[in-house]
Amino acid sequence: MSWESIIPNVLAGDSQSLAGTAPVAAMDNEQFAAFYARSARSLWAYLARVSRDPGLADDLTQEAYVRFLCAAHPQDGEVAARRYLFKIATNLLRDHWRRPQSSSIDDVPEHTFAAASGETHSDSVAILGPAMAQMRPRDRQLLWLAYAEGYSHHEIAQITGLASASIRLLLFRARRKMARLLRSGGEA
């Protein structure tokens, strides 16, 4: 007896026949491919810049999309879907940091990432790497979401799980510190 005979289409991945087992996917293959093409690079940039580890960003980007497809993601448009994707990625990053590691994420030398990125195009961007290295991971997350992705405080609260009221203060402090680091050439 096979699973196919017990549950029709289970091996065909038909989520419609598995109500309550797997969430209904709103996207078909082509829709997902288009969404992936529009969002994957910015998600990778977020993960790479916040974690300062391009290899980890590769892994977490893939995992975030797989979880996104397996979960019951928001049906109200691409903006909400994108925000949900960033939330998954943020949780994956947090889980990664919580796991015991042989070396801290903050021990990863910034030049590894800078060398890979070839960021010599702009002075401020060249300085951004060392400056980011001196920020706490949470501050890096907040700064990237606010100033690279342009999310509002409310959206950042949804993505990070922090209280909306505290985002303003945390972001203000992080921005002030980052500006000071950028003006001083990335040195503390």
Place this chain on the structure above:
Amino acid sequence: MSPFTCAREREVSDLLHNGHWPQACPADLRDHVASCRSCSDLVLVTGSFQVSRRLTAELPRLEPAGAIWWRAQLRRRNAAIEKVSRPIIGAQIFALAMTLIVIAAIAVWQFGNWSAWFADFPGTLHLGALIPPSFSENGFLWIIMPAIATIALLSGIVAYLASEKQ
């Protein structure tokens, strides 16, 4: 006005995110940014992050969308199968546990009858008539002989199965 922000920060932020800074910025706002620490921080940080985002987003060699789609399908199928399997395994464990309990209960209940029946078993089959008198005098042989017979039988079966495999 929030103690952490300037009243004109929203205007500056909109210009930055719409890509209108600094070309489309009014002169008075530009003068304000030059003199306001909060707004100048905003301009500096947002500019750096936006350029960094653009450059960083060019770097990754992304896995094809089809591969990720396929992996998600596989994970959903495995999750579905696991979910269906869980109650079946539970039912099997329950059935096994119930069978063992029933067997144990019957064994305890019928222990007296069975022990008497086993004690009478040689007499019931008149096995004493088949055994030479010298054997019946030595009770130890009652154990040795069936054991040797069993070993011989099993050895034959094992030898047969081994030759069958070859």
